[in-house]
Amino acid sequence: MSEPQPSPQKNRRGCLFYGCITGIVCLVAILLAFLLGLHALKKMLNEYTDTKPMVLPTVQMSADQVAQVQRRVDGFRDAVRGGRTPPPLELTGEEIDALIENDPDFRMLKGKLYVTIEGDQVKGQMSVPMDQVGLPFFRGRYLNGTGTFGVTFHNGILTILPREVLVKGKLLPAVYMDRIRNQNLAAQANDDPRSSVALNRLQSIDVKDGKLIIVPKVER
Numbered sequence: 739m740s741e742p743q744p745s746p747q748k749n750r751r752g753c754l755f756y757g758c759i760t761g762i763v764c765l766v767a768i769l770l771a772f773l774l775g776l777h778a779l780k781k782m783l784n785e786y787t788d789t790k791p792m793v794l795p796t797v798q799m800s801a802d803q804v805a806q807v808q809r810r811v812d813g814f815r816d817a818v819r820g821g822r823t824p825p826p827l828e829l830t831g832e833e834i835d836a837l838i839e840n841d842p843d844f845r846m847l848k849g850k851l852y853v854t855i856e857g858d859q860v861k862g863q864m865s866v867p868m869d870q871v872g873l874p875f876f877r878g879r880y881l882n883g884t885g886t887f888g889v890t891f892h893n894g895i896l897t898i899l900p901r902e903v904l905v906k907g908k909l910l911p912a913v914y915m916d917r918i919r920n921q922n923l924a925a926q927a928n929d930d931p932r933s934s935v936a937l938n939r940l941q942s943i944d945v946k947d948g949k950l951i952i953v954p955k956v957e958r
Contacts (some may be wrong), residue, residue, distance in 0.1 A: 783879060786905045786914070792865040792882035794852040797835045804836045811837060818939045818954050827952040831855040834950060843933055846926040855948050860887045864903070870921075881905065887923070889945055894938035898923040 797804070810827070817824035829837075831854040838844045838851065852863040863884050868876030883905035890897045900918050903910040910918070927933045941953040 783876070785908070786881070786910060787868060787876055787879035788882050789879065791849065791867075791880045792863070794849065794863055794865060795835075797832060797839055799832060799836050804840060807833045807836050808840060811841065814952070814954075815936060818936055823954050823956050826954070828949045829952075830949055831860075843927070843930075847923070851923070855945060855950065857948060858945050860889055860898075860945055860950075861885070862887060864900075881910075881918075883910070889943060889950070891937075891940065891943035894934065894940070895928055896924040896937055896943060 799807075807829075811829075814824050814827040834853045834855075838847045838853070850864060850866050854861045861884065865880055865882045868874075868879045868881055881903070883903050885903040886901045888897075888899045888901050890899075899920075899922060900915075903915065903918065922928070928937065939955055941955045942951075943953075944951045
């Protein structure tokens with residue numbers, strides 16, 4: 739004798755029931771992921787960012803010393819723009835900081851970076867709006883810390899990339915550093931027409947023996 743077959747209504751009810759269960763499980767999973775993400779976001783906000791920029795050190799140079807540095811830089815800049823080949827320009831970290839504070843061509847870094855050069859390594863204290871380092875969802879927050887930077891120059895393009903950032907005594911997590919490492923701090927200089935013309939007339943920019951060394955192209 740044959741078994742009674744379940745009615746189509748029961749089958750539909752079973753599919754609907756399991757479909758609802760599956761949907762609820764998926765919804766719970768999505769909400770849990772959202773809450774975990776929100777928790778990580780709040781942790782990042784509290785542990786690694788601030789609502790106000792950090793006050794960076796000021797340059798300990800007299801007005802006459804700053805003026806001498808500016809004249810040296812202006813002389814090099816004018817010679818390069820005029821098609822001449824001046825001797826390489828060498829700048830210490832302190833001289834770079836003086837330029838950041840006073841030279842219009844460095845205005846994009848003013849209040850955001852204070853440089854020191856140790857041997858062949860560029861270090862610095864930084865206070866940068868988060869939306870300017872590739873993390874726009876942290877708009878209104880600041881990344882205040884210290885870091886090491888890589889400086890490269892190729893085909894007229896200057897690249898300054900953070901290699902490592904220390905905030906409140908802790909290394910910035912890799913998930914955020916991966917984004918920040920893609921943000922060229924010299925991007926505005928490359929995009930500025932006046933600066934880009936000067937950069938295209940340089941042979942190399944290197945960091946060596948505690949100095950930034952800028953070598954112009956040899957004009958023929």
